[in-house]
Amino acid sequence: MESAGLAKKPQAEGRAASHSLSIRNLSKYYGALAAVDDVSIEVERGKFLTLLGPSGSGKTTILMSIAGFVQPSAGEILLDDRPITNLPPDKRNFGMVFQGYALFPHMSVEDNIWFPLRVRGVSRAEAAKSVTASLELVQMAHLAKRLPTQLSGGQQQRVALARALVFQPDLLLLDEPLSALDKKLRADLQWELKSLHARLGTTFIYVTHDQEEALSMSDDIIILRDGKIEQMGAPGELYERPVTRFVADFLGKSNFIRGQSTGADGNSFRVAVQDIALQQAGRVAANEAVLIALRPEKISVSRTRPSLPNAIEGRIAAFNYYGSSYHLQVETGGLGDLIVTVPAWKCEIDPAIGNSIWLGWEPDASVVVRDN
Amino acid sequence: MLASQRHTYWLLIVPAVLLMLVFYIYPLIQVLWISVTEPYFGLQNYEALLTRPLLHRIWLTTLRICLITTVITVILGYLVAYAMAKVGERQRTTMMFCILLTFWLSVLIRAFAWVMLLRNGGLINSALMSLGIIDSDLPLLRNEFSVIVGMVHFMMPLAVLPIYSNMSGIDGRYVSAARGLGASPWEAFWHIHLPLSKPGLIAATILVFVFSLGFFITPAILGGGKVVMISEYIQVSFEETLRWGQATMLASSLLFAVLLTLALVARFVDLKKVFGAR
Numbered sequence: 001m002e003s004a005g006l007a008k009k010p011q012a013e014g015r016a017a018s019h020s021l022s023i024r025n026l027s028k029y030y031g032a033l034a035a036v037d038d039v040s041i042e043v044e045r046g047k048f049l050t051l052l053g054p055s056g057s058g059k060t061t062i063l064m065s066i067a068g069f070v071q072p073s074a075g076e077i078l079l080d081d082r083p084i085t086n087l088p089p090d091k092r093n094f095g096m097v098f099q100g101y102a103l104f105p106h107m108s109v110e111d112n113i114w115f116p117l118r119v120r121g122v123s124r125a126e127a128a129k130s131v132t133a134s135l136e137l138v139q140m141a142h143l144a145k146r147l148p149t150q151l152s153g154g155q156q157q158r159v160a161l162a163r164a165l166v167f168q169p170d171l172l173l174l175d176e177p178l179s180a181l182d183k184k185l186r187a188d189l190q191w192e193l194k195s196l197h198a199r200l201g202t203t204f205i206y207v208t209h210d211q212e213e214a215l216s217m218s219d220d221i222i223i224l225r226d227g228k229i230e231q232m233g234a235p236g237e238l239y240e241r242p243v244t245r246f247v248a249d250f251l252g253k254s255n256f257i258r259g260q261s262t263g264a265d266g267n268s269f270r271v272a273v274q275d276i277a278l279q280q281a282g283r284v285a286a287n288e289a290v291l292i293a294l295r296p297e298k299i300s301v302s303r304t305r306p307s308l309p310n311a312i313e314g315r316i317a318a319f320n321y322y323g324s325s326y327h328l329q330v331e332t333g334g335l336g337d338l339i340v341t342v343p344a345w346k347c348e349i350d351p352a353i354g355n356s357i358w359l360g361w362e363p364d365a366s367v368v369v370r371d372n
Numbered sequence: 373m374l375a376s377q378r379h380t381y382w383l384l385i386v387p388a389v390l391l392m393l394v395f396y397i398y399p400l401i402q403v404l405w406i407s408v409t410e411p412y413f414g415l416q417n418y419e420a421l422l423t424r425p426l427l428h429r430i431w432l433t434t435l436r437i438c439l440i441t442t443v444i445t446v447i448l449g450y451l452v453a454y455a456m457a458k459v460g461e462r463q464r465t466t467m468m469f470c471i472l473l474t475f476w477l478s479v480l481i482r483a484f485a486w487v488m489l490l491r492n493g494g495l496i497n498s499a500l501m502s503l504g505i506i507d508s509d510l511p512l513l514r515n516e517f518s519v520i521v522g523m524v525h526f527m528m529p530l531a532v533l534p535i536y537s538n539m540s541g542i543d544g545r546y547v548s549a550a551r552g553l554g555a556s557p558w559e560a561f562w563h564i565h566l567p568l569s570k571p572g573l574i575a576a577t578i579l580v581f582v583f584s585l586g587f588f589i590t591p592a593i594l595g596g597g598k599v600v601m602i603s604e605y606i607q608v609s610f611e612e613t614l615r616w617g618q619a620t621m622l623a624s625s626l627l628f629a630v631l632l633t634l635a636l637v638a639r640f641v642d643l644k645k646v647f648g649a650r
Contacts, residue, residue: 067552089551090560102549106567115563116553167554 018046018203019080019170021066026075028061028227035061036072037227043220048197048204052214053224054250060175062224063207067173068092079170090119095164095202096173100180101156103148109159110135110144116167134166135159137196154185161193165200174206178213190216211251215239223247244370248293255299255338257292257366261285268309268363276334279309281364291371296327296341298365301349301357308360314338319351326351330359400627403620410617417621427622434602437516437591438584441523445580446573448524449531453572456532457539471529479526483593486522487513490594514596522590530583531576538572575646578637582630602626 021043028036036058043049051059064070066077068089077085084092095116103112110131117127135141138158148156157177164172177193178186194217197204208214214221215235222232223246231238231247242248245256259273263286271278271290284290305311314330317337321344328340328351340359342349349357407417421427456467474482489495490512497509512518546568550560588603595601600608602622609619637643 069548069552088557089548090554090556092552093554094552096549096552098545098549098552100543100545102543102545104546104550104564115550115555119550119553119555119559119563163553173552 018201020045021171021203021205022076022078022081023062023066024076024078026062026065026077027073028058028065028070029073034227036065038075039224039227039229040075041222041229041232043203043205046201046203047219048194048206048217050206050208050214050218050221051224052208052211052221052251053230054209056226057224058227059207059209059224061227063173063175063205066171066205067094067096093167093169094171094173095167095169097157097160097164097175097177099176101148101160101177103156103159103163105148107147108144109140109146109148109151112148112159113163113166116163120167130166134162137165138162138192153181154189157181157189161196165202169202172202172204174204176208177206179208179210186210186213193217215251221251223250241367242293242369244372245291245293246372248367248369253296253339254293255296256369257294257335259290259292261288261290274334276312279363280366280368281362282368284368290368292366293369294338294361294366296339299338299340299359299361301328301340301342301359303349303357305358306360309363311358311360313356313358316351316353316355316357318353321351328357330357332359403623406616407620407624410620417617418625420618421621421625430600430602430605431625433516433599434585437519437523437599437601438581438587440516441520441527441584442577442581444520445524445527445531446535446576449528449535449576449580450569450573452528452532453536453539456536457542471532474525475529479589480593482526483522483590486518486525486594490518490521513594514598516595516599518594519591519599519601522594523584523587526587526590527580527583530579534575534579535569535572538575539569542568571641571646574637574641578634578643578646582633585629585633586626 021041023039023041023043026036026039026041027034039058039062041049041062051062053059061070065072068084068087068091072085075085076083079092103109104115107115113131113134114122114124114127117130118124122130132141132144135144138161140155140158140162143151143155143159148159151159157180160177174193178189181189190213193204197217206213206218218235220232221235221238223230223238225246231243233241238247238251242251242254245254248254248256257271257273257278259271259278261284262270262272262277264270264283265279268279268281269284269286271280271292278292280290280292300306300308305313312332312335314332316328317331318329320327323344325344326342326347328342330338330340332338338359342351349355408415410417421431452467452471456464459467487494491497492509492513494512496512497506500506500510501508542565546564547560550564551557555563586603587601588607591599591601592604592607595604603626606619606622606626609615609622634643
């Protein structure tokens with residue numbers, strides 16, 4: 001294994017499996033347009049970090065800068081304090097799973113996986129063991145001789161993963177790897193990716209626009225918007241305490257209620273929405289405009305007035321049935337239309353259009369967000 | 373209902389089939405017929421192909437020039453197509469226009485333009501002389517060099533177009549993926565881009581080689597009678613020495629050579645796929 005050929009390329013052998021990555025003040029301009037605008041990110045070793053954002057938010061540009069395909073206009077990228085900003089992609093030793101996988105169509109599955117070892121000077125015979133191990137890791141050993149075109153989308157995804165991991169890369173970069181797959185397969189592969197990450201301990205950087213994928217797999221999520229970081233944190237933190245309206249809306253669903261603070265009341269404060277008084281956890285000085293984000297599943301429904309600090313009666317204007325839950329659209333008058341999610345099993349109310357129901361929630365069920 | 377529909381389709385292609393029969397198949401059969409009946413019935417004309425050194429020489433010259441032309445044209449065409457696939461939209465349109473422009477110029481005019489450039493005291497020779505690089509005219513005309521120059525120039529679009537059309541269909545992510553997996557730019561080209569552009573290369577090679585085999589005007593003008601390729605000799609046999617038996621035999625052998633080339637290539641690649649018929 002320790003042939004002269006190995007020395008010319010970075011090789012993971014003998015190195016710690018996981019690495020940290022620092023992105024400092026990264027910017028990328030296309031003409032006057034800033035695709036990435038002064039973004040700084042610290043990725044701790046062994047973490048699963050997700051860059052989440054709508055299209056055009058700069059997430060892919062950041063990933064491509066890390067991979068070396070995009071030359072940043074400004075800023076620095078460091079791997080374990082070693083600057084790599086100006087290294088070409090092939091000198092970075094990062095595994096990458098492309099959107100659409102980019103499996104080489106003229107090579108069999110095993111030749112695809114051999115490829116990164118081949119360009120590192122490892123012969124086919126020497127590589128055989130690693131290739132097989134890598135295929136077994138993604139349960140694809142039985143299809144080693146196939147051509148990529150003879151594989152299903154899910155199988156291609158696994159091969160792309162095996163190819164990106166076979167040379168024990170310092171980082172694994174994934175660009176929307178599940179976006180081309182159907183919903184059920186996507187859910188299965190989320191489990192697998194997560195367990196793969198746990199077993200390998202390699203640092204994963206994952207790009208997606210799918211909030212569900214981000215929530216289910218990541219240690220940390222960075223939400224991007226217009227090339228800037230909107231908010232970062234652990235999935236639960238982002239979901240429970242979104243800072244801006246954008247985050248509350250992009251990560252999960254939220255109802256938004258606009259009101260006026262009327263002063264503190266114990267651990268919470270009062271909010272006036274027209275002639276309705278709400279109680280909201282936290283502290284905002286009186287006479288300030290506030291925007292409250294309220295998750296649909298945190299609203300409880302009942303036939304009679306609930307004994308909750310916040311309660312309002314409404315009329316069901318529309319409903320969707322999802323098997324496990326109902327999504328109700330409730331006209332409340334004073335608070336506008338609220339979306340409410342209720343479990344369908346043993347549902348207390350009758351979800352029929354025109355029915356009158358009561359909605360209620362705790363002061364700490366909702367959060368105050370910045371409007372932007 | 374279905375049967376009558378099929379009849380309608382046949383009716384539609386009848387004019388084309390008739391045209392082919394009258395203007396292509398019939399003369400072709402005529403040529404083959406003359407080649408075995410002139411001056412008398414038998415295979416004596418074909419026998420000459422095996423026994424007459426002059427014919428050997430002409431055929432060898434033809435094959436050599438065609439092979440060299442094909443190799444040079446396909447390599448240059450690949451480079452042009454590669455550049456076209458990489459540049460921006462506007463440059464690509466300009467490049468495409470320049471390539472098609474040569475199609476619209478008469479082959480005769482282009483051959484004479486090369487004569488102007490290559491002849492003794494022509495642009496190239498006089499430029500080199502005035503720069504003091506050479507003392508006397510370089511023999512650039514009436515040899516295989518000038519024939520190959522003219523042929524490569526004529527054949528370029530035939531190489532560029534199939535290679536480019538194949539190359540523009542190659543997803544750029546394959547090369548990026550290769551780079552990301554540790555391949556140098558050269559390795560990514562060699563292991564990924566080149567194999568993926570093989571269908572275009574094969575199509576271009578066949579097109580250029582087959583076209584070159586029967587080339588007439590360019591070799592006749594730029595070879596100046598010194599470099600005689602098969603087509604020119606056919607013309608001489610027909611019009612000057614009036615040996616129709618030999619002329620038709622050579623024409624037939626040219627046809628067989630083309631068919632043989634295609635048959636050989638078809639053993640290794642799926643021709644229908646290469647030419648997009650699938």
